[in-house]
Amino acid sequence: MSTSPIPHPSVSDTDASLIFQPLSFNRTFFSRGMTGLAFVLSGLAILPLFSILFEVIKNGLPQLTLDTLTQLPAPAGMEGIPDGLGNCIIGTLMMVFLASLMSIPIGILAAIYLSEFGQGSAIGSGIRFLITVLSGVPSIVVGLFAYTVIVFTTKTFSGLAGSFALAIVMVPIITLSTLEALKLVPTAQRLASSALGANRFQTTFKIVVSSALPVITTGTLLAISRAIGETAPLIFTALFTINWPDGFFQPTPSLSVMIYNYAGSPFIEQNAMAWTGALVLVFIVLCINIFSRLVLAKTR
Amino acid sequence: MNADLSSSSSIPSTGVNPEQDISRKGNFLMDEGFVYITLGFAVIAAGLIFWMAAIITEKAWPAIQTFGIPFIWSTDWSVPAEKFGALPYIFGTLVTSGIALLLAVPIGISVALITSENFLPQWVRTPLGFIVELIAAIPSVIIGLWGIFVFIPVFLPVQQFLHQTLGWFPLFSSEPPGPGILVAGLILTVMILPTISSISRDVLRSVPVTLRSASMALGATRWETIFRVMLPAAASGIVGASILGLGRALGETMAVAMVIGNTKRITPSLLDSASTIPAVLANEFAESHEGLHLQSLMLLGVILFILTLVVNIAAVWIIQALSLKGRE
């Protein structure tokens, strides 16, 4: 290799000092302007959450007593009677419980099929597509469906109809989140299990599901939290009542429908109770969400 | 290599082992049977969408027969006269969702950039993204409650200002009553923002870091890199996220029903009250009696169902199509 210098035009110092030449005005302006804009827009984006949390606490906390959580609502306009939303809490829990009983097995088993057996097949991807589409169906349309299937045939608004609607909202959420969880389990673990002679049932539950369990639980909890807050599927299925829920074949009160009804009420006490209901609802939903995200962050 | 060969040759030998074969047969229920059971549940889950489509269409059928296709562009909605048409509600649904999309896309991309780029230290970015995504967890009825009692009063002076200064302009030509199209659009913006920002952020994060380095190494500034390399590379995901957000806005019920004013109206003014398909369903369905009114509401449900179906399928399809093209 030749080391003799090749003749070349020498680079003058002024050339290198180009590195001190400031960025053109346009480019500087664009950079600063865009950074400023992005910060302002992001600030706007987080403002509503803070405002919502602040207002829910400010307006909901004053009425929050043990009575509020355990008593029935006072009839509108009546003073000096304990006023509560105990029936709504029970109604919501009942309906979400029944909805979970219906949706969790379907969601998890469907996800097991999609991840363990239907991978790559036309049936598998077709089913997955349909479930994804189901997850995008507006919950009010789910309400129409539940109304027709249950309320119309049984001739009564009922907690059962509400649970059915909530279950349909939950199924795609559980299926898709479980599917994601199962995909994270390394294939080698499945092969190792089958190689030891385990059948598919054993491999799936002992190896795949158990190692994905924290993530599956998280996804299911998120689906439950979504159902707890759903209103649209309940307003013409479970309807509402100011009495205690009485089985699954009667109109059933819920926190979310109570908030909707009382928010539009002309009575200030009912408006206030809507805020208290919102506080209870936000508390439950945020606890589940924050807990789930922490679990997810740990497993990742 | 050697290990591979020996292990693959050992599989057939265990396969013909008679004892193993017998135990396999005994396990049929736990093996093949299990596959079919899970398949059954998967089919149930997927079949829900067809069942739903069939049921609500069947229920809406008398209305379809009575009004036919003109139902879509008829502006009547009168219970006593038994005359029903969807246009005012389709109008409200599309306009409020359009406003939400228009506003949520730039804001969502900003949030995605702020949380994926290193403008801020990591300990600020993570909670920031978390906070924005938490909005998605707040039940929409609570956002509606906040809309009625907090946002509308705060925003009313802004609406009045818009009307006073820009009242000559059709979009702001009416006296603002408080609730209305613009308010509903803004509330929807808040609600679909997390969808758009979180998917966009994930997509931006998955753009190879060496692409940014290459752009910066050519002397591009951060924002030039964002506009010329990062956003184009993430375009498919961002478009898909926006369409998913649109789908969510179209079907959103409670918050909109609580802040839009619920009047059947087609109006150029964004300050006017109006209604949407989900809102009219929420308001009228429980009180409707079996008959043409209920069937027409069902038909509105069918229209909403089709609208969101098309939008959601488009989102899935666009994400797939564009990501395939990117890989070519």
Add this chain to the structure above:
Amino acid sequence: MDSQSTQTVADNANLSPALRVHNLAFYYGTKKALEGVTVDMYQNQVTALIGPSGCGKSTFIKALNRIGELEGDITIEGLVEFYGQNIYASNVNLNQLRRQIGMVFQKPNPFPMSIYDNVAYGLRVFGRISKTVLDETVEVALRGSALWDEVKDNLRKSALGLSGGQQQRLCIARAMAVRPKVLLMDEPCSALDPISTMKIEDLIHSLRNEVTIVIVTHNMQQASRVSDYTAFFNTDESRIGQLVEYNLTPQIFGAATDSRTRDYVEGRFG
């Protein structure tokens, strides 16, 4: 070590250094990755950086155009001069600096846009340029990278459709299109097949007339084939990267003074 490089400078007093590095230390957070690196890289010469993996070659090269700063929390001590100008001075415009000191990465990384737009990218970000100038620059850069004949009919096609070797030559063309004074290359051939590697090596030969090249390579034959000077990096006991020996390439490969260098170039470790 200092005497070593001083001696090289003395030997080649007729060469002017494009980049001078004096006593450079580099920290990722609090972790020191490089220390005490002093070396001059001469104008229109090819300087190869060799050494076992993890000894800080990439780190070093990232300090020369300040791209390392994109990776977050880093600290630099010492001096890096580009034709006598301190590139870590507070008033340096990083965009101008990086335009002067181009870079080619380990894996080919064309932008997801057309071949033409890839090459024109660097020019476009610095302002509006007439189409004729742009066309001409793109052609010159692609010819300079020996890619023109292969792509001249497909300039509007996506760059992602090119083979790996073509993509890497496109990346070189993209970097050369803004006429940098220095071109930094971090293992540019490690992801390529032997034929593509040969093409890139030929390219390096022809480009040294226009630009000062600093190339990191794992491949000792490549270093001896393409470079005029070679710097051997290694880690010490505390796993901090250091410059062990720097000299004319034939010296390093034939008569290295440090026993670690001899061991390394003879393939006894690394």
